[in-house]
Amino acid sequence: xxxxxxxxxxxxxxxxxxxxxxxxxxxGVTYGRGEKETEALQPTNLKxxxxxxxxxxxxxxxxxxTILKLVAELLRxxxxxxxxxxxxxxxxxxxxxxxxxxxxxxxxxTIRANVMLPLKIVQPFRADYRAKRNGEYRERVDELLEHxxxxxxxxSYPWQLSGGMQQRANLCRALVHEPDxxxxxxxxxxxxxxxxxxxxxxxxxxxxxxxxxxxxxxxDLREAAYxxxxxxxxxxxxxxxxxxxxxxFARPRHLDLTFEPAFTELVQxxxxxxxxxxxxxxxxxxxxV
Amino acid sequence: xxxxxRRKLYSAILIVGVFVVWELCCRIFDISDLVLPRxxxxxxxxxxxAPAIAPHAYQTLYTTLVGFAFGVMIGLxxxxxxxxxxxxxxxxxxxxxxxxxxxxVAVVPIFVLWFxxxxxxxxxxxxxxxxxxxxxxxxxxxxxxxxxLEDVMRSMKASKLDILWNVGLPRAMPxxxxxxxxxxxxxxxxxxxxxxxxxxxxxxxxxxIASSSFNVPLVFSGLAVLSVLGVSLYVxxxxxxxxxxxxxxxxxx
Numbered sequence: 001x002x003x004x005x006x007x008x009x010x011x012x013x014x015x016x017x018x019x020x021x022x023x024x025x026x027x028g029v030t031y032g033r034g035e036k037e038t039e040a041l042q043p044t045n046l047k048x049x050x051x052x053x054x055x056x057x058x059x060x061x062x063x064x065x066t067i068l069k070l071v072a073e074l075l076r077x078x079x080x081x082x083x084x085x086x087x088x089x090x091x092x093x094x095x096x097x098x099x100x101x102x103x104x105x106x107x108x109x110t111i112r113a114n115v116m117l118p119l120k121i122v123q124p125f126r127a128d129y130r131a132k133r134n135g136e137y138r139e140r141v142d143e144l145l146e147h148x149x150x151x152x153x154x155x156s157y158p159w160q161l162s163g164g165m166q167q168r169a170n171l172c173r174a175l176v177h178e179p180d181x182x183x184x185x186x187x188x189x190x191x192x193x194x195x196x197x198x199x200x201x202x203x204x205x206x207x208x209x210x211x212x213x214x215x216x217x218x219x220d221l222r223e224a225a226y227x228x229x230x231x232x233x234x235x236x237x238x239x240x241x242x243x244x245x246x247x248x249f250a251r252p253r254h255l256d257l258t259f260e261p262a263f264t265e266l267v268q269x270x271x272x273x274x275x276x277x278x279x280x281x282x283x284x285x286x287x288x289v
Numbered sequence: 290x291x292x293x294x295r296r297k298l299y300s301a302i303l304i305v306g307v308f309v310v311w312e313l314c315c316r317i318f319d320i321s322d323l324v325l326p327r328x329x330x331x332x333x334x335x336x337x338x339a340p341a342i343a344p345h346a347y348q349t350l351y352t353t354l355v356g357f358a359f360g361v362m363i364g365l366x367x368x369x370x371x372x373x374x375x376x377x378x379x380x381x382x383x384x385x386x387x388x389x390x391x392x393x394v395a396v397v398p399i400f401v402l403w404f405x406x407x408x409x410x411x412x413x414x415x416x417x418x419x420x421x422x423x424x425x426x427x428x429x430x431x432x433x434x435x436x437x438l439e440d441v442m443r444s445m446k447a448s449k450l451d452i453l454w455n456v457g458l459p460r461a462m463p464x465x466x467x468x469x470x471x472x473x474x475x476x477x478x479x480x481x482x483x484x485x486x487x488x489x490x491x492x493x494x495x496x497x498i499a500s501s502s503f504n505v506p507l508v509f510s511g512l513a514v515l516s517v518l519g520v521s522l523y524v525x526x527x528x529x530x531x532x533x534x535x536x537x538x539x540x541x542x
Contacts, residue, residue: 072444098444100437108459108536117455121445157536173441183444 019086020047021213022071022094022181026080029066039238041066043080046232046241050180053207053214055228057221059274063239064217068183071215072096085180095122097174097182097212101189103166105158111169112154115141118177125177144172147209148202164195168202175206184216188223197255200226204252221267222258225249233273243273326506331513334506342495346514349480349492352408353518356415357476364420364472365465368427372461373453378432389421394482401487411483411491418479419472426468430461463537466530473522477515 029041041063048054056064069075070082073089082089097118105114119125119137129137145151148168158166167187174182188196204227207214218224224231225247233243247266249257257263308328314320315327322330335342371377371385393414400410434456442452484493492511499507531538 069440072440074440074443093446096444098441100441102435102437104435104438104441106438106456106459108462108534118445120455121442121447121451123446159536177445 019083021050021052021085022046022048022215023083023086024067024070024080025083027067027070027077027082028079029063029070029075030078041070042238042240044240048213048215050213051211053216053227053229055216055218055224055231056234057218057224057231057270057274058234058239059236060219061237062234063237064234065185066239068098068185068215068217071181072098072183094181095177095179097177097179099167099170099174099182099184099187101186103158103163103170105166105169105173107158110155110157111145111150111161112138112141114158115144115169115172115176117173122177141172141176144176145169147206148172162195164191164199167191167199171199171203171206175210175212178210179212182212182214184214184218186218187216189218189220196220196223201255203227208251221270222263225263225266225270226253226258231270233270243270245270323503323505326509330506331509335510335513338507338510342492342510342514345490345492345495345511346518348408348490349411349477349484349515350518352411352480352483352491353415353473353476353522356412356480357419357473359412360416360419360472360476361423361469363416364423364468365427367420368424368461368465369431369453369458371424372428372431373449373457375432378428385421385424393418393479394486397483397486400483406487406489408488408490410487411480414483415476415479419476422468422471422475423465426464427461430464431457434460463530463534466526466534469526470523470530473526474519477519477522481515 024044024046026043026045027041028039028043030037030039032038044067046067056067058064066075070077071089071094073094084094105111106117109117116133116137119133119140120129125137142151142154145154148171150165150168150172153161153165153169158169161169170187174184188199191199200223207227214228216224216228228247231243231245231247232241233245234240235242249263311325312328315322315325326334367381371381396417397410397414400413404410404413431453434452438456439452442456447455480491481493484491485497488494492515496508496511499505499511
């Protein structure tokens with residue numbers, strides 16, 4: 001809690017006056033060289049304020065995940081620069097939590113041990129890991145598990161849990177080290193409708209309590225509209241941000257909201273933006289599906 | 290539970306049955322014990338020659354285990370090295386395949402040339418024969434870590450060593466133990482081959498001497514001793530495997 005607060009005090013209220021937590025400045029990505037060169041991401045500008053919940057939506061292969069990987073420093077931009085809290089990424093290491101569509105929990109560790117993994121790796125927690133793993137850290141993990149309703153499964157192994165429960169644990173693992181930035185790459189993509197909606201509200205609860213900055217990649221427009229405060233719509237490959245839109249609905253949002261006309265209208269509007277995008281590529285990509 | 294017991298019972302019946310049929314065939318068709326001795330004969334020989342067989346069995350067990358231990362050490366380190374680097378994998382793999390495709394019998398004379406007949410060639414043959422499956426399995430286990438899991442680790446700024454220690458190695462353990470079961474039986478093959486070719490001790494050597502004096506029941510006793518040793522070590526490693534990598538079986542409890 002304290003470390004995150006030190007970097008971004010009172011994130012929600014001061015978000016306007018502070019420099020954005022993350023800023024993409026003309027960031028582009030190209031793979032390969034010469035004739036085989038393909039552009040994955042056109043030079044893109046994006047600002048994410050501290051405490052914001054931004055969703056990136058778009059067709060598959062549009063570079064949504066590329067943006068996440070750039071911010072997580074898993075990928076280097078071919079052009080442009082990425083700023084974190086006003087300073088270039090790398091000089092200013094961002095503490096990130098990441099969760100993917102597959103839960104990637106370690107099958108040989110219990111849920112508790114899995115969630116504790118970041119505390120074993122990430123500084124400054126790492127330094128005290130040996131001393132605190134059975135005390136303070138364990139309490140912190142258990143508190144988080146309690147929050148998402150998994151405390152009774154703390155000593156179970158991941159494969160003993162359902163897909164939805166695994167994703168809950170996965171979210172806990174991404175959050176346990178109080179990341180400045182939570183990067184979610186279609187974390188609910190493989191779940192059935194009911195489980196997914198359940199997890200939306202869990203996610204919202206967690207976000208409202210921790211107020212971490214979230215970057216969510218999804219192709220589910222309803223998910224984006226339900227969870228995010230801002231939605232960035234991306235074009236097919238090579239990706240660029242077509243539209244940046246604020247989601248007006250008050251929080252906490254409830255599932256009933258998704259049946260209201262305003263919500264449906266927003267979703268349909270976003271859909272139209274994605275489907276109407278020019279060039280014949282869309283039809284080809286659709287044929288792939 | 291009764292299902293498990295029944296299966297174990299069936300396989301016990303099958304083993305006993307094989308020996309009974311063997312015994313009966315020998316008696317009914319009156320097969321000479323120079324061709325195929327009866328199980329009871331083999332047992333009698335085993336008991337009779339036990340004091341003479343024991344040092345040979347001990348020698349074979351010793352060379353096998355020492356060779357196996359070296360093989361595991363070398364195999365594990367090579368596997369980790371090759372598995373954790375794409376470059377090392379691509380570079381070393383063809384050489385490894387080349388070496389492994391040499392019939393190990395063929396290298397025994399070279400070892401004899403270098404180290405003289407006896408214990409050392411047997412240990413080396415056992416070692417060299419069990420390195421390859423271990424290397425391949427460990428390298429595969431480490432190299433096939435899910436890219437997304439690696440991304441999660443790297444997003445936490447985990448070093449290569451962190452990833453290897455927390456993800457790669459534990460993930461490779463089921464592969465490693467599976468290869469140990471293969472390797473220990475291969476190690477026996479290696480040491481016995483070396484003993485038959487160039488040694489004056491060991492079960493392999495004993496069998497060669499027994500067959501040259503047409504003591505066929507003793508040859509078969511040697512086989513029996515080898516199979517008992519092999520099975521025992523296999524069982525030991527299976528138990529260790531189940532303890533260490535039970536998670537890979539995904540059974541609750």
